[in-house]
Amino acid sequence: MPIVYVARRLLMAVPTLLGVVIFIFVLLRVVPGDPIAMMIPGEATPQDIANLRAVYGLDRSIGEQFVIYIGNLLRGDFGESISIKQNVLSLVLDRLPATFELAFVAMVIAIAVGLSFGLIAVYWRRRWPEYAVDTANAVALSLPEFIWGLILVLSLSVMWPLFPISGRIDPVQAADFKTQFYLFESLLTGRLSLLREVLEYMFLPAVSLALPLAAVIARVLKTSLMEGIGQDYVLLARVKGLSPLRVLLRHVLPNALISTITITGLHFTFLVGGTVLVELIFAYPGIGNMLYGAAINRDLPLLQGVTIIFAVIFILLNLLIDISYTLINPRVRLA
């Protein structure tokens, strides 16, 4: 792994992050919605408002607030949430594993379904499986994640009670987890019944998130594969007597995966964005759920903290995508 490349990319991330910090700080103070006005009851006095502004440091000028905020950030202090009254960083790190696991499972489902559908559509092109895949893709793409969530709740939780409606684990049973990574912890400690429970609770929100992304992956892969099978090297492989399936999987697919991975990485950001409403529908205790509450309450420190941490995640994710190119296709080298 070229360490210099990774170090250079990480260094380039610093100005990006600074831009994000400035942008979100200014944006949150420009958009309407005063957190103090939101929190005070009807009979609060002007003195109550002044006291609360002082408590949350909102009585200072925006410039002063920004300097204090940057200084605290450099010390790793993301501030205290107004609505939750806890350290922002610990709150985000506490909830991040839930969203990470949900996004991970959604990605796995989307990739598995998307790749399978893409391959099926090309292998049986101009036959009914291709038409079936195209129709399924169109349906999956036509609805946003939260509508899929509602449809899945009604169909697979109420009409056919196969999956739980809300939450991450059974709230009545005492769950003994040492970390917030319920899925990975139960998997690594071999507690299969707990693993199954966690997957059952996660399945519907994950499928809601995965469906549109799976359709995108299938479409991009199909297009890339169709381009690939017209190339000379494919003709050569056929002449050498390789079976069509082997040619598709061993020679065409690795090249087609490059563009598919790029698109998948880009759409991962949309998938994370989709967690906000999906987590709300399923009462899934992740970052998206918390972000929604923070936006409603105009919890400025929490909104800032979540945004910055998401920016860090996206930067790292893009780096990982670039690195993964070399694993998929050795012809690609990191520059």
Next chain:
Amino acid sequence: MANTTRRAFLETAGASALAAGLPFSIQPASAAGADTLTIAYSAAITAWDPNSGPQAVSPSNQSMYRSIFDPYINQNPNLTLASGAIEKYGWNEDRSAIALTLRQGMKWHDGSPVTTDDVVWNLQRLGDPKVGHPLQAVFASNKNFKVDGQTITFDVSPWRANMLERLSFLGIYLLPQKYFGKVGKEGFEKQPMGSGPYMFDQFERGSFLRLKAFKDYWAGAPPFETVVYKFTTDASSRVAEIERGTSDVTMDMPYEEYDRLRKKPGLASACYPVSDVALLFFNSDGPFADDNVRKAAAMSVDKKAIVERIHRGYAKALDTLLAPEYKGYDPTITVPYDPKQAVALLAKSGFSTAKPVEFTIQVTRGFKPKDYETIQAIVQMWRQVGLKANIEVYEIAKHFELRTQHKLAPAAFASWGNASADPESSLGTALNSKQPHSSWKGGQVDAALEALFIQKDETKRLDGYKAVNRTIAENAYILPLFQFYQPVIYKNTLKFTPHTAGFVMPTQFKLA
């Protein structure tokens, strides 16, 4: 990473895809056993100090706070005051000081006794600006605490007529001084403790709260061993929870869904008035500075039609900001629905349907039940008499910001909740131009209201509020619309006692 091969990478991805296909079991279509009550609740609690920060005064949090913590003074379902942790309460003879008598033998959840020192520490904490209670300046009036046996007395200076009522509702809970000091603010957030009917057991932020019965509760052991609040903020998920039977109780669903669910076998229902009042704020600057325009706007709204046709009968039309459960409510104050009179009033100011008064009306969409639909109907009614309103939809956060800056549009939809039931907490602040939440800055009733703030004779005080209320209705400084109802659906194996404050807490349920 350096040893990872392309083949290994693809194999790992394939194995992960297979793992997603683990066989699933059929889920049980019922909530837990009879000793467990599961509530699909419409809001999520965010923090556990019930006397500090914005969550302390959020009405939706109070059901959960009241399950764990005791308020100083209890409230009956009709909002009148009742004995609680404070067994006896009242003003002294000249109404300058309050005496609170702490119930004997009360225990915190760790078994230690609740003492008068705890009560004094809590009262002092409410008035401490560093703690960050949103009504700190109000509670800072309480001073000179003295303890005699089980009784705590303190002066209320400056005097506040509704201080006893204030100690019964938002952000007024007893916390254990020693435990709080031992675990600190952060520790308390992780493991809150009170003296209420239920003990904190487990909290999954954004997902659920689990409580266990406190056997030594002063009012007797509660009926359910375990209580689970599921934070199902999405209405369709709450409906799914009760419909499938994985929750025993749910609330705040659309009225159409309520009507459908209440007919289903195995379910019982209640839809009852709560202390939230829907209203239109008028801005004293702009077209509503004209008396005729304001009065015409008030007279041309058919509230009964709105209640029947939009809210399916689940609301109560009101002509004053005080609901019937509030002290000082006067049923004789009415504003007639009279579109002909409205036309005549507008004509006096030179307006007609051909030359209407044009202005903006602001409303949230979905923040309160049928808020946008209600405004659509009002705009249509107004158009018939010569008032042409353009609807602007905004977020609730913007509403509060504009309201405290006196920048609301000429008309703006809002709701005012006042479960303390004292007129000072609604009429006294909503119409007093010096208060931050008042949209009407005309000042016509300021002097009358401020005189009532210091009126110590309770009969004169309430009569005074009735008189001010009549003046407000006659001059249409505000347009009260209706009192909201709260829909609750629960299994018919339960018996439910509704509470006008809108609480949905386990102590309101019993096995039928």
